[in-house]
Amino acid sequence: MDDEANVTYITLSGYVEVQKYRYLYFLIMFTVYILILCCNFTIVCLIWMHKNLHEPMYVFIAALLLNSVLYSTSVYPKLLIDLLSEEQIISYSACLFQYFQFYSSGGSEFLLLSAMAYDRYVSICKPLQYPTIMRKTTISIFLVLAWLLPACQTSVQVILSADMKLCYLTLKGIFCNNSFYNLNCVSSRARSIFGVFVLLNLGLFPFLFILFTYTRILIISYQSNRNVRKKAAQTCLPHLLVLISFACLCAYDIIIVRMESDFPKIARFMMTLQVVLYHPLFNPIIYGLKMKEINKHLKRLRRCC
Structure with a gap:
């Protein structure tokens, strides 16, 4: 029997007038993907090249930016192929793999932000x-755990989903995210319970830990002299901006994407694009502009060019 006959394909129906605007979409997506790669790798290379940036804070920033590249690469290559294809389809196995990449790197982002918050807490307090x-x-332990824990926990969700029967083959999205749960004929109690555990473990608890550490930093800074307050503002503000940005996008993914509602297709499409378009670019821009030492090296690089 031909193996291709046993492959289940899912239609990605989240695109808006893709036949009409496919080349415009492709140009925008391709340009943004190249910018994501260039911006993130530029700052990572600066951190790697300059010894004065070989501090824990900058190591965590480099790890976060590398994670942004992984996060983007889980979506963009398939997205670009789909835009030039007559049909926007993906096999179920490839969909599960994309889901694994996307949420594993997303969980790593929260844990890396937690490690950065702890680093700032110890530095200031x-x-x-x-x-x-x-x-x-x-x-090293923080970095290994930040990438290993999400990968292990997300892989369990993928394994629980692999053999589940599909009753629907049309996904309301442009890539495989949480909405693919709605394709199953019946919901899995084990997967739902484990999903809540993963959400708490990789999302809510790290978020609360970050809020706790920055609250402590704020209290200590308020009670200290002007130099301490200035240091806290310079190093903590970029982290908070990135945290707020990412938390808002995660809230959208959890609340809207998993809800079977009459949420307008174009609004769903635009919000989904925010997840893959601006956030991976937001990180290097924020750290490049707001972190004094990185910005100094970027200015030197621009003068050399």
Whole structure:
């Protein structure tokens, strides 16, 4: 029997007038993807090249930007292929793999932001203990856990979904996100329970931890001198902006994408684009403009060019 006959294909119906605007969509998406790669890798290379940036804070920033590239690469290559194709389809196995890449890197982003928040907390609230707490071993453990935990937990969700029967083959989206749960004939209790566990473990708890650390930083900074307040503002504000941006996009994914409602197709399409268009570019722009040392090296690079 031909193997292709046993492959289940899912239609991605989230595009708006793709036949009419396919080349415009492709040009915009391709340009943004190249910008994402260039902007993120530029700052990562600057951090790698300059020894004064070999500090825990900048190592975590480099890891976050590399994660943004992984996050984008889980979507863009397939997205660009779909825009030039007559049919926007994806096999169920490829859909599960894209889901794994997307949510694994998304979970890693929250954990990396948590590690950065902890680093700032120790730096500002416990400056004398900073060198002994934030050692290379500690940083390595944080980085390994930030990528390993989401990958392991997301893989369990994929395994639980792999053998579930599909009753619908049309996905209301432009890539495989949480909305693919609505394709199953019946909902899985085990998958739902584990999904809540993953949401708490990789989303809510890290978010609350970040809020706690920045609240402590705010209290300590308010009670300290002007230099401490200035340091806190310079290093913490970019992290908070990135956190707020990413948290809003995650809230959309959880509340809207998983709801079977009459949410307008064009509004759904525009909001989904925000997830893959502006956020991966937002990170390097924020850190490039707001982090003093990185901005200094960027200015030197522009003068050289």
